[in-house]
Amino acid sequence: MxxxxxxxxxxxxxxxxxxxxxxxxxxxxxxxxxxxxxxxxxxxxxxxxxxxxxxxxxxxxxxxxxxxxxxxxxxxxxxxxxxxxxxxxxxxxxxxxxxSLPRQEPPAIATQVPAPRGSPEAARRLWAMGRPIAGTLAERYLSARGLTDLRSVSALRFHPNCYYWREDADADDAPDTWSALLAKVTDTAGALTGVHRTWLDPQTTGKAPLDPNRKAMGNLLGHAVRVGTPSDIIAVGEGLETMLSLRQALAGLPIAAALSGNHLAAFDPPTDLCRLYVAIDNDEAGQAAFGTLTDRFEDIDLQLLPLRPMLDDFNSDLREYGIDKMRSHLRPQLSPVDVQMLPMAEDS
The missing domain is CATH 3.90.580 (DNA Primase; Chain A)
Structure with missing residues (x-):
């Protein structure tokens, strides 16, 4: 050393x-x-x-x-x-x-060749520029959505000035810059393949007034934002906040956010998995993704178990009903062995 x-x-x-x-x-x-x-x-x-x-x-x-x-x-x-x-x-x-020690002056480095916009290399560089969410606008945004105790989640970072290219902008137009919540997309081996960005408004602590205000970059197909280490179970769903809400209710459950219905249908689960929980948003895209996953894995020894919210998704459940009612709703949907293993608060 x-x-x-x-x-x-x-x-x-x-x-x-x-x-x-x-x-x-x-x-x-x-x-x-x-x-x-x-x-x-x-x-x-x-x-x-x-x-x-x-x-x-x-x-x-x-x-x-x-x-x-x-x-x-x-x-x-x-x-x-x-x-x-x-x-x-x-x-x-x-x-x-x-x-809280002084920063060391970085050594001089050669000028980097710009990475192609939206490429995995651009995603890796953006992720490297992010910092932990503790005390940032990203943490306040998540807290406003009922999501707390996320400071140590290594798949989340904050960028104070993240470029935003408008869909209708001319090729020579300069991008806007907004603060952004970054989420790391990885493959089953944990290698970074992409980054998901949620641009934030410092005035409201909500999403920035952009359309769209979320974008992903890099290689996403089959990959996901992953939190926790899978053993023989994992839960996968679409939205980042949806899956973080499920993690908050079932703290021992590893989760993966595929970021869209199409990417959920293409999710590549870890090997040696026994049970794959699928968080199904209450819409046609969620139902279709679960159907596709069922078809994909019907010939292998993998049990697929749907998790259905009370409202449109689990973040809505968390914010509307609170964590105890959410756990009461989830308990009957779990495999009996997982009810015993996962931390579950007493129902109120």
Whole structure:
């Protein structure tokens, strides 16, 4: 480990519990450890982080191990895995941001060749420019839709000045810039294939007055915005807010947002899946997508289970009825084994 990384690792170890509260908010303190499901902040007890001890060496604070996977490391490794950061420079920059240390001046780099608009490479560059949603307009937008405790979701980022090209603009027109919620689209291996953008209005904290105010870029077919680590089950649906609402109600359920009815019908699920829950929006597109998925997988050993909202989608259910009534509505739709496994609050 180079000297700057070692220094930051020691600084983080002195703030081990604060690091866990920030990046592993679904866990809890248990004695001298913080316990959570995995590096993606899934509820559970597989991963444990030492909160006390020396700043380095044997028994150091901040050392963590995932008993299920054998993964282990220090708090720099944890931050990188939680936010899917692929370079040491990005990881150190995020650690400095958390510790409120001054930014290091970046080295001079050669001018990049512009990536084709809407391409996977353009999506990768846009994603790299995003930052965590904590304290941003993106977090306020999601909170206004009843969606909370999302700071550690690594598939979400915020961009304060994201380009928007109007559909009727001339080729020489400059794009507008608006703040945007970014959502990372990945394949089953976790590789970024695209980015979904929701442009936001800082005056209202709602969607920006644009038509359309959402667009995706990159390679989307078969892929999705994914939150949580699938084991033998996953839930897939169309909209981002719809699936985040379902995740809020069933905190142990991994989710995927395919972003449209057509892309839902083409969703590529992980291998070795036993049950695929399909969140069906209450419209023709949702019903058609579920029918297509049923036809696609009828000859393989994969159980498809529909999840139907009370209103048009699960975000409407969450905002109109609240989480307890939503859970009461979902419970009979789950496989009995999952009712026992997934965290379910007592119905009110």
């Amino acid at each position: 180079d000297s700057s990384a070692a220094d930051l690792s020691q600084k983080l170890s002195r703030e081990a519990e604060a690091v866990c509260h920030q990046y592993l908010s679904n866990g809890r303190k248990h004695g001298h450890y913080w316990v959570v499901g995995d590096v993606d902040n899934t509820p559970g007890r597989s991963l444990y982080v030492r909160l006390t001890g020396p700043t380095h060496g044997k028994g150091a604070a901040g050392k963590w191990t995932d008993a299920a996977t054998g993964e282990h490391g220090d708090l720099l490794d944890l931050i990188a895995a939680n936010l899917n950061l692929t370079s040491l420079a990005d990881t150190l920059e995020e650690a400095r941001r958390f510790l």
